[in-house]
Amino acid sequence: MRLEKYRSMRYDLHIHSNYSSDSNLSVDDILKQAVRKGLDGIAICDHNTVDGSLHAMQRVRELNLSLIVIPGIEISTSEGHLIVLGIRENIQPELTLSETIMIARQKGAVVIAPHPFKKNSIGYAAKDADAIETFNSRCLFGENERAKELALSLGKPEVGGSDSHLLSAIGLGFTEINALQSEISVLESIRSGNTRSGGKLIPPDIMMIHAIRAGVRRIRRSARKLYSKIFYVKT
Numbered sequence: 223m224r225l226e227k228y229r230s231m232r233y234d235l236h237i238h239s240n241y242s243s244d245s246n247l248s249v250d251d252i253l254k255q256a257v258r259k260g261l262d263g264i265a266i267c268d269h270n271t272v273d274g275s276l277h278a279m280q281r282v283r284e285l286n287l288s289l290i291v292i293p294g295i296e297i298s299t300s301e302g303h304l305i306v307l308g309i310r311e312n313i314q315p316e317l318t319l320s321e322t323i324m325i326a327r328q329k330g331a332v333v334i335a336p337h338p339f340k341k342n343s344i345g346y347a348a349k350d351a352d353a354i355e356t357f358n359s360r361c362l363f364g365e366n367e368r369a370k371e372l373a374l375s376l377g378k379p380e381v382g383g384s385d386s387h388l389l390s391a392i393g394l395g396f397t398e399i400n401a402l403q404s405e406i407s408v409l410e411s412i413r414s415g416n417t418r419s420g421g422k423l424i425p426p427d428i429m430m431i432h433a434i435r436a437g438v439r440r441i442r443r444s445a446r447k448l449y450s451k452i453f454y455v456k457t
Contacts, residue, residue: 226402231262233397233408235292236305236336236355236383239266241274242296245387249278252392256289259393262403263290265383267305267336270298270315292405296336297322302344305334305355308409319347332409334381338372339365349376353412357382357419359395362429370419379412382419391428395421 238245239252249266256264268274275293282291294307301319309331313322326333335348337358348354348369356370357380373380384395398418401411411417 228400228402228407231399231401231403231408232260232393233263233265233290233292233399234259234261234384234386234393234395235265235267235294235307235334235381235397236296236358236385236395237264237266237392238268238296238385238387239274239278241266241271241277242268242387244269247387247389249274249281250285251389253278253281253285253287253289253291255389255392257287261289261393261396263292263408264392265292265294265305265307267294267296267307267383269296270312271295272309272312276310290403290405290408292408298342299344301347302338302342303336304344304351305336307332307334307412308405319344319350323350332412334412335369336383337361337365337369337385339368346372348372348378351378353379353381353415353417355383355419356380357395357421359384359386359391359421359424360429362423379415379417380419381412381417382421384421384424388428388431391424393421394424395419 266275266278272295278291297304298315299319299322306326333351334353335351336355338348354373381397382395384391386392400416401407
């Protein structure tokens with residue numbers, strides 16, 4: 223019987239699919255791009271839903287890809303965003319940070335503070351997470367450096383991810399993990415700090431596409447709200 227050995231692997235632990243309202247990436251395209259980039263695994267962390275990651279786990283099996291998908295979700299707590307890995311059911315959004323962390327841990331999940339110093343993030347409350355995202359390829363203004371300083375001061379494990387909403391950005395941010403090629407081993411290695419974060423920042427032209435798309439989404443949301451208000455008044 224051959225025993226599997228621990229090895230260093232590269233994971234992108236923060237990707238958004240079209241199960242998030244702010245991404246158009248199909249699950250199949252994400253998986254194929256991850257393989258092309260030479261990643262050992264990924265985590266799809268859509269906003270307030272695990273459906274994208276569960277679909278990805280199914281498609282990996284159907285496509286017979288050599289890739290591990292860690293089920294995940296990026297939850298909007300009342301105090302900012304929180305990534306939960308190793309979870310297969312949704313957690314209600316807009317609970318307090320402590321409530322969300324408590325529920326996640328009851329379900330055996332790993333709690334990560336993503337981009338703690340960006341807008342809509344939990345800042346120094348990241349001290350309550352199991353790990354801190356110290357490299358996010360979309361953090362262009364020194365947020366990664368502040369996150370790393372916080373992780374080092376607290377002795378917290380570090381992870382990285384692309385926070386990709388575009389195909390070309392997948393793998394730009396990553397976590398190097400010393401583990402077996404299995405979900406359970408990867409999660410345990412994150413908890414114990416057998417990780418290193420790294421990567422490259424998103425190029426300005428790709429970031430511009432992100433900004434334009436975000437602006438278009440805001441305009442559409444405002445238009446829908448205005449239409450609903452006008453329609454409600456008329457009826």
